[in-house]
Amino acid sequence: MSLSTTDRTTVTRHRERARTERADLHAVLDAGLVCHLGLVRDGAPVVIPTGYGRIDDTVYVHGSTGAGWLRIADGAPVCLTVTHLDGIVYARSVFNHSMNYRSAVVHGPVRHVTDRDEQLAALRAIVEQLSPGSWEHAREPDRRELAATAVFALDLTEASVKVRTGPPADDEADVAAGDRWAGVLPVRTVFGAPEPCPTLPADAPAPAHVADRRPE
Amino acid sequence: MSLSTTDRTTVTRHRERARTERADLHAVLDAGLVCHLGLVRDGAPVVIPTGYGRIDDTVYVHGSTGAGWLRIADGAPVCLTVTHLDGIVYARSVFNHSMNYRSAVVHGPVRHVTDRDEQLAALRAIVEQLSPGSWEHAREPDRRELAATAVFALDLTEASVKVRTGPPADDEADVAAGDRWAGVLPVRTVFGAPEPCPTLPADAPAPAHVADRRPE
Numbered sequence: 001m002s003l004s005t006t007d008r009t010t011v012t013r014h015r016e017r018a019r020t021e022r023a024d025l026h027a028v029l030d031a032g033l034v035c036h037l038g039l040v041r042d043g044a045p046v047v048i049p050t051g052y053g054r055i056d057d058t059v060y061v062h063g064s065t066g067a068g069w070l071r072i073a074d075g076a077p078v079c080l081t082v083t084h085l086d087g088i089v090y091a092r093s094v095f096n097h098s099m100n101y102r103s104a105v106v107h108g109p110v111r112h113v114t115d116r117d118e119q120l121a122a123l124r125a126i127v128e129q130l131s132p133g134s135w136e137h138a139r140e141p142d143r144r145e146l147a148a149t150a151v152f153a154l155d156l157t158e159a160s161v162k163v164r165t166g167p168p169a170d171d172e173a174d175v176a177a178g179d180r181w182a183g184v185l186p187v188r189t190v191f192g193a194p195e196p197c198p199t200l201p202a203d204a205p206a207p208a209h210v211a212d213r214r215p216e
Numbered sequence: 217m218s219l220s221t222t223d224r225t226t227v228t229r230h231r232e233r234a235r236t237e238r239a240d241l242h243a244v245l246d247a248g249l250v251c252h253l254g255l256v257r258d259g260a261p262v263v264i265p266t267g268y269g270r271i272d273d274t275v276y277v278h279g280s281t282g283a284g285w286l287r288i289a290d291g292a293p294v295c296l297t298v299t300h301l302d303g304i305v306y307a308r309s310v311f312n313h314s315m316n317y318r319s320a321v322v323h324g325p326v327r328h329v330t331d332r333d334e335q336l337a338a339l340r341a342i343v344e345q346l347s348p349g350s351w352e353h354a355r356e357p358d359r360r361e362l363a364a365t366a367v368f369a370l371d372l373t374e375a376s377v378k379v380r381t382g383p384p385a386d387d388e389a390d391v392a393a394g395d396r397w398a399g400v401l402p403v404r405t406v407f408g409a410p411e412p413c414p415t416l417p418a419d420a421p422a423p424a425h426v427a428d429r430r431p432e
Contacts, residue, residue, distance in 0.1 A: 008262070013283040033403070034301050034315070036252035038261035044293035045254035045261045046224070049319050067229040077260035085250050087411075090426060094343050094354045095361040099250070103265050127310050137397070138310045139390055145311040167413045174355055175415050181353070181423050182416065186408030187249070195303075197383045197398040199391050207397050210306060 008107055009160035019161040022057075028104040028161055029054050029082055031216035033130060033189075037061055038079040039072050039110075052080065053125030057156040059106060060113070060122035065150045072152075074112040080154055081105045086165070087184040092174035098164065100184060106159040113151040122151045133209025189215045224323055225376035235377040238273075244320040244377055245270050245298055247432035249346060249405075253277055254295040255288050255326075268296065269341030273372040275322060276329070276338035281366045288368075290328040296370055297321045302381070303400040308390035314380065316400060322375040329367040338367045349425025405431045 002020050003009065011018040019025075035052045038045055052061045059080060072078070087100035113119050123146075124135050141149070168182045175182075191213060194206035205211070218236050219225065227234040235241075251268045254261055268277045275296060288294070303316035329335050339362075340351050357365070384398045391398075407429060410422035421427070 008257070008260075013280055033304070034299060034317075036254075036263050036265075036297060036299070038252075038254040038263035038295070040256055040259065040261050041224070043256065044224075044323065045256050045263075045295045046323075047252050047254035047261075047263050047295045047297040047321065049252075049297060049299035049317065051315065064229055079254070079261045079263045081252060081263040081265060083250060083252070083265040085405075088249070088347055088407075090347055090350060090354070092355055093357070093361070094339070094351060095357045095365070097343055097347055097350060097354065099267065099346070101250075101265065105263065107260065107262075123310070127313055130315070131304050131306055131313055131401075134306060134313060135310060138306070138313065139308055139396070141309070141311050145309070149311070167411075167415075170413070170415070180355070181420065181426065182413040183422065183426070184411045184413075185347075185422075185426055185429065186411065188406050188408060189301075190404050190406050191304075192402030192404060195383075195400045195402065197386070197400075199383075199386070200398065204397065206399065210397065210399070210401055213401065 003159055003161070004157065006158050009158055011160060011162060017162045017164050019163050024161045025104050025156060025159050026054065028084065028102045029059060031084060032082040035061070036081045039076065051126050051130045053122060053129040055121060055125050059154050059156060060126055060151055062123060062126055062149055062151045065148055072110060075109045077108070078110045078154060079105060079107050085187045087186045089168045089184055090182055091168035092170045092177070092180040092182050096168055096170050098168065100164050102163045104159060104161050106154055106156055108154050108158050111153040113153050119146065119151045122153065123149065132213070137207060137209060191215060219375055220373065222374050225374055227376060227378060233378045233380050235379050240377045241320050241372060241375050242270065244300065244318045245275060247300060248298040251277070252297045255292065267342050267346045269338060269345040271337060271341050275370050275372060276342055276367055278339060278342055278365055278367045281364055288326060291325045293324070294326045294370060295321060295323050301403045303402045305384045305400050306398055307384035308386045308393070308396040308398050312384055312386050314384065316380050318379045320375060320377050322370055322372055324370050324374050327369040329369050335362065335367045338369065339365065348429070353423060353425060407431060
């Protein structure tokens with residue numbers, strides 16, 4: 001299924017980088033750990049890093065009901081962006097330097113989640129996005145914790161996906177000059193060895209969902 | 217020197233994570249490769265990933281003069297956020313799961329850079345942030361390329377920095393129960409082996425500024 005096209009999801013620069021399949025959008029979102037959520041406060045933009053989770057064509061974020069950035073009205077416009085930096089593109093010219101990346105930008109009105117079942121499913125999706133296996137392993141939220149947690153939904157109705165891959169695009173004259181290196185330095189996210197909480201024995205083995213975890 | 221405090225840079229949630237020294241702000245910015253720039257278009261927020269560079273207490277972004285997202289008026293409010301994810305914090309409870317991170321959020325009016333010297337210095341800072349050494353190694357921008365590049369400045373006057381480090385903060389009862397693992401899975405950004413442009417011999421050695429590069 002294709003992504004719908006609106007003015008603000010139409011890629012105007014480097015159209016060849018646009019991806020138009022819904023599966024591409026899901027893939028970029030599902031591979032991420034942090035999103036950057038934009039909202040408007042007093043006419044000015046605010047961009048906050050936060051965790052998120054996806055269920056079908058809805059993405060969820062959450063926060064403490066005491067957090068200032070959550071003072072956002074039901075239905076207010078937000079923008080949720082997820083970016084993966086895959087490589088630094090070194091060109092013969094400064095001008096053609098670039099990045100290899102995958103990014104998804106989702107626009108739409110935020111919806112306050114008030115249904116208890118949806119709230120719980122959303123929290124599960126958020127936790128499983130950040131730390132797959134934790135919902136089963138850890139203690140589930142109790143009534144007090146759920147009451148302290150606000151959950152917001154954003155439909156994946158209006159979104160754009162951009163992907164750049166491959167080598168630099170140098171000018172012919174710069175390639176012909178032959179005197180400069182060009183190429184890509186891959187960038188990857190990796191996990192280190194799990195560090196047990198100091199309240200545990202130092203040799204307490206991490207469970208498989210942590211110890212065997214690999215980046216998407 | 218301390219960061220100034222305004223309503224929107226006062227951390228309201230997890231105050232212990234706030235950093236108030238200007239050096240902390242510089243450190244978070246200088247260690248990054250991508251920022252997320254927020255602006256307001258037709259009353260809605262738009263959040264775009266892009267490169268950036270810092271000179272003293274000004275941060276710069278750039279883009280093609282043909283890019284739609286650059287249609288932003290001189291003086292319009294923007295928000296520039298840089299986030300480093302340092303670890304996934306596994307707690308005994310789902311509720312206390314968290315992330316270790318460093319983030320900087322800068323607010324202010326954007327300034328169109330029209331001075332040629334400042335434009336060139338800003339481009340150099342942006343290139344050197346993404347690819348240190350490239351300004352010396354690669355061909356500098358010519359007149360046509362400079363004309364095609366818009367540069368925007370944002371003063372670091374109004375900014376907040378948040379840092380979370382260390383183990384999970386579990387409830388005492390969950391720790392006492394003793395039946396669940398908790399700890400931190402470190403997250404790191406690493407570089408792979410440089411991949412020469414296909415127009416170069418496959419064994420063309422990358423120069424030291426690429427081959428010896430390590431993440432900040």
